[in-house]
Amino acid sequence: MTTPLAELDAVHVVHRARTGGLWSRDTVHALTAATLTIARGETVGVVGESGCGKTTLAHTLVGIQRPSTGTVTFRGEELWTMSPAARREAIGTGTGMIFQDPATALNRRLPVRRILRDPLDVHGRGGPKQRDERVKELMDLVGLPPGLADGLPGRLSGGQRQRVAIARALALEPDLVVADEPTSALDVSVRAQILNLLLDLKERLGLALVFVSHDIQTVRRMSDRVVTMYLGRIVEESPARDILDRARHPYTRALFSATPGLLDPIDPIPLVGPVPSATRPPSGCPFRTRCWKADDACAAAMPDAEDAGPAHTFRCHHPVDEGESTHDLVAQAAATAPAPTTREHP
Numbered sequence: 015m016t017t018p019l020a021e022l023d024a025v026h027v028v029h030r031a032r033t034g035g036l037w038s039r040d041t042v043h044a045l046t047a048a049t050l051t052i053a054r055g056e057t058v059g060v061v062g063e064s065g066c067g068k069t070t071l072a073h074t075l076v077g078i079q080r081p082s083t084g085t086v087t088f089r090g091e092e093l094w095t096m097s098p099a100a101r102r103e104a105i106g107t108g109t110g111m112i113f114q115d116p117a118t119a120l121n122r123r124l125p126v127r128r129i130l131r132d133p134l135d136v137h138g139r140g141g142p143k144q145r146d147e148r149v150k151e152l153m154d155l156v157g158l159p160p161g162l163a164d165g166l167p168g169r170l171s172g173g174q175r176q177r178v179a180i181a182r183a184l185a186l187e188p189d190l191v192v193a194d195e196p197t198s199a200l201d202v203s204v205r206a207q208i209l210n211l212l213l214d215l216k217e218r219l220g221l222a223l224v225f226v227s228h229d230i231q232t233v234r235r236m237s238d239r240v241v242t243m244y245l246g247r248i249v250e251e252s253p254a255r256d257i258l259d260r261a262r263h264p265y266t267r268a269l270f271s272a273t274p275g276l277l278d279p280i281d282p283i284p285l286v287g288p289v290p291s292a293t294r295p296p297s298g299c300p301f302r303t304r305c306w307k308a309d310d311a312c313a314a315a316m317p318d319a320e321d322a323g324p325a326h327t328f329r330c331h332h333p334v335d336e337g338e339s340t341h342d343l344v345a346q347a348a349a350t351a352p353a354p355t356t357r358e359h360p
């Protein structure tokens with residue numbers, strides 16, 4: 015078996031957060047028992063409701079977030095047992111991060127040329143001439159005209175700024191790029207261009223891409239594999255092509271049923287009540303408080319991961335049957351949902 019490019023093994027991330035009074039602190043379970051591998055060259059989409067831990071997962075993969083427990087491995091080496099200098103080198107040269115808002119992610123006082131040279135300077139890549147050449151190459155790679163090299167980010171359009179951010183992420187030829195909501199701060203008119211650019215670069219450079227987004231249609235279109243998260247847990251991993259009608263976790267099916275334009279269900283699968291707080295996740299399966307299939311077994315223990323075919327695993331005591339239609343699930347959930355006034359959609 016080939017070594018995965020990146021790997022999380024039983025990773026927990028908890029934060030201590032202020033919850034009310036000056037001295038009152040609570041534990042936030044941002045990521046719980048996350049186990050995931052990323053292969054070279056694949057695109058993995060991460061979906062789930064706001065606050066479910068998508069960004070924490072992404073940041074943990076690229077070493078921005080240190081796990082509270084569990085291991086993070088990159089190119090076969092464990093990140094958090096390396097020396098800080100070795101880790102900086104591994105992360106700095108092996109991974110690239112693209113953030114949501116290029117307006118805040120780029121240093122506004124530096125011209126594009128300096129922004130793109132910075133990683134080359136920090137990691138001592140080539141001599142001055144080679145670094146200048148690389149800056150030109152990078153601008154060309156992301157479709158920025160050379161004339162913008164001396165421009166400040168504030169003078170660029172949102173789309174051009176995100177191209178600069180992408181070029182910076184690629185400066186040291188990483189193997190893994192993580193894009194966290196890379197288009198949500200951009201005008202709708204340029205979103206498709208940036209997504210197509212990312213896909214094109216991924217193909218040309220053989221990158222692995224982890225793509226975090228609320229835009230489920232886009233995740234499905236861009237990804238080879240989709241990871242569904244709920245309240246800090248990975249509840250399903252599925253090939254993107256199967257996600258609509260062959261996902262086995264009730265939450266994945268509910269999430270996708272609530273996305274306009276993907277399926278044509280009568281209605282989204284109705285879920286009861288709000289997402290519980292990450293400071294007090296329910297016992298057992300975290301989705302059980304909203305799931306129409308939940309019973310005592312779901313409260314007793316988090317299910318183990320079960321295989322459902324190639325690249326497909328889920329964690330559920332009462333999975334959706336293979337081939338069960340979303341229409342059937344809508345009817346099932348509607349029949350068991352107790353109080354119509356409190357129904358919410360994911």
Ligand SMILES: Nc1ncnc2c1ncn2[C@@H]1O[C@H](COP(=O)(O)OP(=O)(O)OP(=O)(O)O)[C@@H](O)[C@H]1O
Pocket residue numbers: 029030031042043044062063064065066067068069070071292
């Ligand atoms: N530094 C922090 N201190 C305290 N709590 C945090 C911190 N960072 C994240 N959290 C909490 O951890 C949980 C997961 O957050 P995260 O940002 O990873 O979720 P997300 O799925 O990316 O959310 P969104 O889609 O809204 O960006 C949330 O409950 C969030 O409030």
